[in-house]
Amino acid sequence: MTAVQTERWGAAGTGGNAERPAPPRLKELVAQAAMRLDRRQPKIAHDMSDLIAREIRSLDVDQAFLDLLRASVDANTKTITHILINDIPIERLQPTTAAVEYALRLAQRDIPANSLVRAYNVGKDDFIEQIFPDVQALECSAEEKFAVLQHMSSVVGRYIDWISQYVFEVYEEERNRWVGTQGNVRATLVHDVLSRRNVPVREFEQETGYRLDGHHIGLIIWSVDPAPAPDELRMLTQVVWKVAAVAGCTASPLITAVDRMTAWAWLPFAAKPPPVDMEQIRHVVGQARTSRLCLGLADAGVPGFRRTHEQARAARRVAISPADGTAAISFGDEGVAIASLLANDLESTSAWVVEVLGGLAVDAENMDLLRETLRVFLSTGESYTDTAALMNLHRNTVRYRVSKALEQVSTAIRTNRVDLAVALNVCRFLGANVLTPAGRK
Structure with missing residues (x-):
């Protein structure tokens, strides 16, 4: 053991032993390597975001969501380099706003929590790999470089362990709140509007986050799996988000569960959208294998919100047992409107x-x-x-x-x-x- 080699750390911030101070020489060399790393931090964060989006496809939702991912990665990588340069104990840290916000948005979009954990693990491995050239550039012995690399890798690992546990708890709390309180309120308001009850538009929009004054396309999605998974609704929700991306939505879709195998949804548009590409939508829905989808036609305002839903329900009557196993049917498809009436x-x-x-x-x-x-x-x-x-x-x-x-x-x-x-x-x-x-x- 040399003078720069550090003792094995305890699990800082997670119930383990407190971390032991690093020797002065080690801290000096770590700071030097970290400052080199800090100069490359913007590119490291950018490339890491791209890597995470490629490796974990469920996180590649849309451009706005990718921007949130980039902000979270940028904030975390800046924090790590700051810790290494200044030798800051992890238990003194506060999670970055961007990291917490990203976890909240994941929960609200019903993207699986394991995608969040995997993202941090992918980022950790990539960041440790980025450390190597900066440690190699240090003017010290090979033994000292090994000690520096070991120390920096340990700090990165413990930071990721701490922050991933924190954001996972944030995710779980938000998911429970979203599914419980928000989900129930949303379902009630949606049914009230469809039943033509007097629901203040402002109240509806505040509670659901969905505007009623634009154009809408109503959807009904359901599972035909005879043995549905416990998280069947989550999978149906993901299909709706993919359909929304194909249709070119200008905001987040409104989704409400009808039962554990069925959901209603509305796709929002600021202006009347062009006809949807049904071949693309059938391809997206078909990839889910056990999902079936019916669409209404685009319509505007509160009456349009109701009408497009009624059309989707009419299309579903036609899709009782499509002979060709079609994954998605639109009320506007040839023959569907007449068949739905009959x-x-x-x-x-x-x-x-x-x-x-x-x-x-x-x-x-x-x-x-x-x-x-x-x-x-x-x-x-x-x-x-x-x-x-x-x-x-x-x-x-x-x-x-x-x-x-x-x-x-x-x-x-x-x-x-x-x-x-x-x-x-x-x-x-x-x-x-x-x-x-x-x-x-």
Whole structure:
């Protein structure tokens, strides 16, 4: 052991033994290395933020959230270099405002707490790695450099242990408060607005953080997992945030749980948004595998808040059991609005479908193929070529299927292309709910 080697520290600030003072020579060399480190601190913090965002994808939510991450990393790295330069005991520290605020926002967005802990561990490993060149540049013996590196690594490790425990407790407290108090108040206010009760707009906005005077797109999201996870709602919430990013929201979405497997949400926009890209949304929702989503159309103000939600609920009636397993359906999708109205009276709708489609309304695999081919054929303006391309079939196969499908329809109905198209779309969405079981006469 040389004069600069330090004793092993206790767990400062966490119930262990108090840290022992470092010898003067060691403190001098540590300060020299730390001052070199401090000159590179802005770049270290910037690169570390990028590394954390890459390594922990749940933290890469949007630009505003990344800015909060950068502020937290910058504050923590500045604090560590300050500790090393001035030999400040960890138990005398106060957590930085940026670190605490970041933990609070994580809790409010329902991002898992383990993402926060992992971020600090990734940052710790990266920071210790950044120490090496500055220690190597010291003008001292190899043994002294080892002691300096050991001391600095120990300080960094103990700081991260202290700050991560502190912010984890902050996260847990905020999460419990957010889910308990705020969640209940939010659900009550949302139901009051939907029920057309007289709710002061200012009160609603203060309690929920959501403005009612802009444009909204209503969502209903639910899990189809027969064995849902305990944190199923958290996963559904994360899907909503991803959909909000794809849709280009101008603020945070409003999300309220209906039950442990269902949530309602509204996406906010300062001005009327362009039509959403449903292919992108289906891709995002599809990645969750067990999630299904229905959307209303964009509308404005308090009436629009209600209307877009009603449309999302109507779309969900259509999505009872989509034959193609579609992950997301919009009220604006072709045929959805009409199908949602007909879904209100399945008995009458089923009888009408049979009247229009005749034998084509049988719930059988061969009839499924004929119905879908005829549906696409009518949607392309009765083009065999376009239908073949869309369905990846030979043109003659399309011609054969269309002919066989029309043979099932009565002569009086064949020329009524509107009724045919509507009935085929209803079958596409409502499936067995409006079809005649195979074998029944």
